[in-house]
Amino acid sequence: LDRSSAASDVYKRQVEVSVRENWIWVGASDVTVRGFTMRGVATWAQGGGINVGGYWVGAVNRVTIADNILADAHGRDISLEGGTGHRITGNDVSGAGCLGIGGSGGSDWVISNNHIHHNATEDFDVGMESGGVKLLHTDGLVVADNEVDHNSRGVWTDTGVRNATFSGNRFHHNANNGLFLESGHYLTVTGNTAWENGWGTGGAAWAWGGGITLASSDHADVHDNTVAWNADGITVI
Numbered sequence: 001l002d003r004s005s006a007a008s009d010v011y012k013r014q015v016e017v018s019v020r021e022n023w024i025w026v027g028a029s030d031v032t033v034r035g036f037t038m039r040g041v042a043t044w045a046q047g048g049g050i051n052v053g054g055y056w057v058g059a060v061n062r063v064t065i066a067d068n069i070l071a072d073a074h075g076r077d078i079s080l081e082g083g084t085g086h087r088i089t090g091n092d093v094s095g096a097g098c099l100g101i102g103g104s105g106g107s108d109w110v111i112s113n114n115h116i117h118h119n120a121t122e123d124f125d126v127g128m129e130s131g132g133v134k135l136l137h138t139d140g141l142v143v144a145d146n147e148v149d150h151n152s153r154g155v156w157t158d159t160g161v162r163n164a165t166f167s168g169n170r171f172h173h174n175a176n177n178g179l180f181l182e183s184g185h186y187l188t189v190t191g192n193t194a195w196e197n198g199w200g201t202g203g204a205a206w207a208w209g210g211g212i213t214l215a216s217s218d219h220a221d222v223h224d225n226t227v228a229w230n231a232d233g234i235t236v237i
Helices: none
Strands: 024-026 032-034 037-041 048-052 064-066 069-073 076-084 087-089 092-094 099-112 115-117 131-144 147-149 155-157 162-167 170-172 179-182 185-190 193-195 210-215 218-223 226-228 232-236
Touching (some): 162 179, 179 185
Parallel strands (some): 024 048, 064 087, 087 099, 162 185
């Protein structure tokens, strides 16, 4: 602060400092987290403000995270570390430094009716991990009826996601792809709307700026989507 300037008077500034590593760490199965507002948490890069399983507790099952406002984790607002039967529904997820929702190593996950927006605020590498949602190694996934906007990438599935359905989502104004399906198998993409994606720095390079992009994925059925005003429309790489 410049003490010589009235404009930099400390009393005219708001300074926020987080003293917690997580909001909630779910270490048991059959837990529901509903109706909270949680903001500001100093997670590690791939840790969650709400962390489900992982590390010494191992995988837990059938966790529901519903109807919360979750914002401004350094890494992820929600992190799913394995387990089966998780339900992430009706949340407002924003402001995460790396990912709004991230996870790996599970089965039968449903992510539905969330607003996932304005994540990837701390310049994590979009080529490695950042955006609204990124999931890996998940067998049996439904991503439905979410609004996903103003992230680096919108929804990104990577290695080992299989038997996944993406339907009824609205992907818009993401700097890179709206929906990016990488190294996945047996995917259905239907009834989504994707607009104004891929216009960020580097987002429109070659065919990487798709409203919907499939990269190194097989057995994909992409039909009856509305795709408009993206850097690229539907691309297959």
